[in-house]
């Protein structure tokens with residue numbers, strides 16, 4: 001699905017895709033989406049359609065280990081549900097269409113663009129946001145390294161980068177620089193902090209990221 | 213801040229160094245600083261990496277609703293009617309308003325027309341679509357060429373498509389060309405880019421009776437409050453503007469703008485706090501851009517490489533009714549020169565100041581020409597620039613940077629134009645130089661010291677991501693002899709003393725002296741109270757290492773906290789302001805670039821950048837370096853990726869998003885080396901803008917050196933590289 005940022009390098013069955021490669025193959029991507037949608041329709045035809053909405057419906061999310069109960073329209077994205085209804089504003093909305101990474105969250109261990117994921121679709125899954133990475137007040141290795149080497153300026157892209165780098169290191173504890181680049185290519189920083197994000201990610205990998 | 217919205221880069225030619233007034237010795241920067249110039253971690257880093265930092269976009273107020281604007285889809289049209297009835301009745305709608313009247317003209321795609329507010333963002337979007345606006349489309353102009361055509365339609369029914377801009381003439385042009393052994397004649401250009409602040413423009417407005425509190429993502433809280441008051445017709449004392457954190461501005465965020473005013477009005481109408489943040493498309497269309505620049509230039513040079521004459525006809529567009537000036541020729545000394553500029557208007561959103569307004573354009577137009585001239589007389593580009601650069605001065609260090617940089621970069625390995633290596637990948641090096649003004653004044657500050665030793669510094673400046681909060685903390689801590697953890701910096705609020713908007717790289721030079729002076733005043737007041745306890749006179753007391761003690765005898769003193777206990781019930785509370793001698797203006801820099809170009813695909817990869825940059829007294833090494841990295845990466849985007857594309861037929865932006873409006877990602881970043889020339893004797897000078905000026909020119913010159921083909925326009929997209937190579941094969945680029 002378009003919401004998946006599945007470009008993490010440790011999945012042998014997938015070719016890692018940089019943002020720019022992805023752009024080159026965007027036409028193919030939309031085709032793939034159409035195919036998936038058709039598959040889903042078939043599955044639905046067998047199970048019988050389930051209609052929700054268009055008004056508010058109950059949605060229960062598990063965010064950073066805590067249950068969050070909301071009543072929202074089914075069209076509300078995961079990002080907006082958390083930012084506008086649960087006051088979890090750490091992850092940012094920047095492009096709102098899956099091209100900048102500022103909204104990156106981890107859902108069941110995989111990074112997703114929360115702006116392009118419906119909240120209703122991730123019920124029952126473990127959702128982790130930038131707020132959920134520090135354990136009992138102490139920064140995780142990625143957060144600490146970002147602070148140490150000044151891998152942030154305005155900081156608006158930072159939550160997305162922190163989540164993406166954390167996910168990368170949880171799955172690939174000793175990444176090569178190429179793997180770091182690929183793993184973070186889905187994120188954009190306008191202030192130009194990339195040099196130090198690379199430094200910070202290398203430093204965090206050396207320390208090791210412990211899952212909280 | 214006149215340069216902010218005009219895009220007029222100052223200093224077409226470098227100015228003689230401004231004298232640095234001697235500060236009152238009492239306030240002078242310390243000779244042996246404990247913190248200044250060291251690598252101090254950003255104070256608000258932990259808040260930003262955990263998501264705790266609240267940006268305007270993150271402000272959620274009790275009962276808050278959401279605003280959404282309705283904008284013209286046409287580049288040029290007359291509004292026939294605006295029907296708000298259906299939107300008014302839409303679910304969840306709490307307020308609607310028309311911003312323009314029927315009969316009014318819209319002059320660009322995205323021109324604001326109306327607005328709605330509803331209880332959820334989704335419903336506000338729905339309701340905005342139910343506002344019925346009838347337009348009578350009018351012919352438009354979307355490119356400079358269209359606007360300049362003989363029978364061009366007008367961008368505005370009552371206004372011309374062009375305006376005569378600056379006209380400058382110095383020396384004797386004819387004699388200059390007579391003296392020249394070679395003349396290069398060509399047209400150079402740069403394109404329009406948008407700021408793409410990751411936090412889009414917008415505000416949260418809340419009324420309490422006739423008092424307005426506005427959280428605005430802005431580079432000038434006080435300036436914003438003034439404009440809210442003026443535009444809404446309320447006293448400025450009734451307006452409070454808050455910007456605790458902001459997600460980038462780059463010159464585009466000095467005012468509440470239409471969306472801020474609409475937000476305030478919707479909040480009044482709905483009697484509820486309103487959040488109105490623009491979406492990415494609106495951000496591209498209506499929050500500013502860097503104007504285009506074109507110049508048809510004739511320039512002469514002697515056989516031994518002395519510039520003799522420059523004759524340039526320039527033009528550019530800043531959109532619908534906005535000018536597009538830039539310095540030309542840039543930096544180098546053409547003794548005889550003429551420049552005639554024309555501003556061109558098209559149906560597109562207006563330009564705003566963008567990181568070093570005017571300079572990247574003027575620099576590109578001049579620096580590509582410089583390499584062409586150097587090749588004509590067969591002189592190495594570095595040597596050629598040294599021959600024609602202004603003489604050395606504290607704010608004009610080019611000659612030294614060229615020499616030192618060339619050594620460090622390995623310039624001697626540069627081959628003449630055209631990489632002779634076999635195969636499709638060609639490598640090349642390029643160089644470019646820049647200048648900037650900077651300098652600051654006007655900031656006021658307040659320091660409180662309580663009897664428990666707590667220190668609070670308040671200043672109505674704002675932190676754009678440049679590190680201003682950290683800088684305030686460092687200067688106060690340095691002055692008070694405390695660790696940074698003992699000082700609380702409060703900024704980004706009009707409740708704090710006035711500080712100017714953050715533009716033109718003036719913030720560090722405005723704020724640092726104000727904090728220094730106010731902190732020393734606070735110390736004076738503290739010493740007056742503590743000296744008697746130490747059995748000495750106040751002038752014999754110093755604050756260092758977290759202690760207040762007798763000068764020269766650290767044992768005769770008190771720990772900071774114990775000293776402050778003597779304040780009892782009457783804390784220290786002092787005001788102060790910027791003073792001369794602790795900051796100055798004028799910076800110079802030189803950058804080198806190495807690239808590879810695939811001549812089969814036209815793809816340019818940057819290998820290395822070296823930046824030589826002066827910046828006066830460095831306050832925080834970490835954040836100063838980050839500014840330089842950031843400036844260079846912004847310029848890589850300008851050179852290789854971003855481009856605001858308007859469809860010539862529909863007049864609409866083709867790429868108002870972040871997938872087709874390209875920006876560099878991790879994989880596009882080269883090795884970047886920075887040499888910061890610390891010049892503490894010059895005081896603090898801003899560094900936000902200068903490093904972004906010359907990178908693109910150095911890259912373009914490196915591409916030329918690699919391929920032998922001259923690309924005289926930005927961006928260096930593959931198709932243009934290929935076209936230049938074709939042209940060169942046909943013998944056309946010399």
Ligand code: FES
Nearest residue numbers: 094096100101115
């Ligand atoms: S906001 Fe989700 S990818 Fe940009």
Ligand code: FES
Nearest residue numbers: 154155189190191
């Ligand atoms: S730090 Fe500002 S966008 Fe990345």
